[in-house]
């Protein structure tokens with residue numbers, strides 16, 4: 131399929147979007163709003179989707195051939211928004227081309243492949259970041275800022291529930307096939323598993339999880355997950371996740387982080403909220419930022435300054451995959467699964 135080049139912009143960092151589906155629009159909007167990067171093209175195996183997205187973006191080049199897009203002058207990086215099972219080969223191709231990568235979560239669907247991708251980018255000297263977007267939402271950053279500021283002392287317990295009905299009416303077939311998505315824990319559970327691990331500032335050692343096809347027995351994945359994570363330093367996290375509630379409009383989020391000196395609590399009243407601690411109640415700073423734009427900036431920061439501390443490290447991305455894999459295994463076995471088991475053979 132030939133690439134249709136209509137506009138040949140120049141700009142700070144040329145970024146192609148690979149996979150022009152649901153989430154690609156959010157990344158496209160973040161790119162449009164950025165002065166540090168520009169959309170340099172669209173790639174999708176489906177020519178109709180690629181061309182439609184390219185037209186909607188003002189006539190950027192499009193192609194069905196990733197190699198062709200990566201070889202194009204002015205393409206420095208890629209944001210990959212393809213189904214989970216395609217992440218590893220696409221990431222390897224981007225590393226081999228010497229480009230930077232923002233990979234939608236999960237980085238890959240197995241721990242060895244996640245580790246191999248990180249090694250490939252290390253070898254190439256380019257930046258890979260996994261798009262764990264919740265880290266960049268106001269609520270998550272506000273919780274992290276409050277913990278960093280000592281609001282609760284040393285955090286020892288986190289409870290996070292993300293409940294909704296987004297599965298309805300039409301989750302794509304690949305999402306409902308665990309062989310392609312990695313299962314619901316890897317597909318959506320990683321958001322929670324990554325967040326609580328980030329907030330607790332502790333290394334997870336084991337996961338004990340239960341999954342249920344709560345709202346639709348015909349689902350090939352568990353739409354409802356209960357996940358308990360134990361940490362090396364003694365902390366614990368309890369996560370509850372669903373994408374299959376009725377009504378489909380349900381959008382509930384509950385956060386509680388208990389520490390040695392207090393409790394931080396975000397009532398489920400939308401994305402802006404309050405912090406309640408032993409010393410009183412305070413408002414979280416209402417930044418009203420776009421999480422995808424903040425995430426894009428974090429990736430661009432990592433590319434601009436390789437030595438700077440990263441908002442989301444490659445090790446964080448591998449750990450999130452390991453947590454998702456351990457969760458899936460725990461559901462299957464009905465018993466706790468250690469991170470050591472799923473990381474075995476891939477630690478350096």
Ligand SMILES: NC(=O)c1ccc[n+]([C@@H]2O[C@H](COP(=O)([O-])OP(=O)(O)OC[C@H]3O[C@@H](n4cnc5c(N)ncnc54)[C@H](O)[C@@H]3O)[C@@H](O)[C@H]2O)c1
Pocket residue numbers: 148149150151152153154173174175176179210211212213214216234235236261262263264302317
């Ligand atoms: N960060 C978030 O909050 C968030 C939210 C939703 C989805 N995601 C992630 O984003 C990714 C995409 O999810 P989606 O819901 O947008 O999927 P989608 O099914 O809506 O879109 C995927 C697109 O990728 C294309 N595609 C498939 N294989 C390809 C290949 N090998 N090369 C190029 N294009 C290919 C498809 O034709 C389709 O247009 C997944 O990894 C998912 O886990 C992240």
